[in-house]
Amino acid sequence: MPGEKILLVDDEAEIVELISLYLKKEGYEVLCSNNGAEALEMAKEHRPDLVILDISLPGMDGIEVCRQLRKSFSTPILFLSCKSDDMDIILGFSIGGDDYITKPFSPGQLVARVKAHLRRSHLMEQHKEDSQHLYFPGLEVDLISRTVKVDSVIAPLSSKEFDLLLHLAKSPGKVLPLEQLYKMTWGVDSNGDTRTLLVHISNLRKKIETNPAEPRYVQTVRGVGYKFNG
Template sequence: MPEDQAESNIPIIIMSAKKSDTDKIIGLGIGADDYVTKPFSPGELVARIKAQLRRFKHLSVQKEPESIIRFPGLEINLKEYTVHGDGRVVELSAKEFQLLAFMAANKGQVFTKEQLLENVWGYQHVGDTNTITVYVRKLREKIETNPSEPRFIKTVWGIGYKFDGGSQ
């Protein structure tokens, strides 16, 4: 089974005329959550769908991503769009916040300027990669104690940037 399907929470119900135990075992084995054979009553199908949707809703609520990303000296609240640095509120534009949140959520991963444009500004944004340089400089001025020696957003020479989580 492909890796992306193995971790999906989307409920899958197979409806089939094949009634043998082998067919049911194969269907459930390849990832189905339920197996209904024909003929079936509409009431039974609706009940099975509702049961799967209840299970899906329960799993979705449990797997909600963390809404606050914390590092020593920096706290990013994804739900409230707020940032606190060294105990003070940091005022950021929407794009500055999105760039910071994206990089912090992917701590340690190195991104090229093109990748940051694609992931934060979107495919439709046609822009100069210098946009990233300007935004990183602004972010450093706002979140770093000493922007010339950044703790959080590090330059990876010749490649791009990475969020380092506050280590020196």
């Protein structure tokens, strides 16, 4: 939506200039910072609708900036990084990041992801007043009766399948690592054995997806975990 504020935090001037150019063409207001401390102050003052955050910042790195932001903001946070190692990606998601984009990247793809996260954020705001239901295209989750409707037809979910879907659907677009999702659902650590989770995800997809092999809602993020596409 034109006019939305995006906080861009990166110490590489060329990248800041390039991203700003593409975002401004889409009508966004872009606030720029090249360090973590300043970025936190700008976030408090301007309350951006989305944050694009480089991990490798001088001084306070992007991971710590994200941790601090998450104490006060639910704003979508998109990490930028030259690192593509799975552990770095998992760390980024586990401390509150919503997406992870590896440098070099396509500016057009970045803008597309920004739009997607803002769209999901708006949907969540629209339905925030109705705390008893979650609504998505073709899918309704009733938190009181613990039922799920797919195209207005009740899907026969087990208790754990419902819990898994609920954890994912409460944060559309946010990636939940396997270990975190397991602990949220079963209340204990998986001790490295997540086969139970994988089986439940497979069964859940069979019940809510038109084509479980190409899921629309519960999507796999390779090497990390799962996210819900609302």
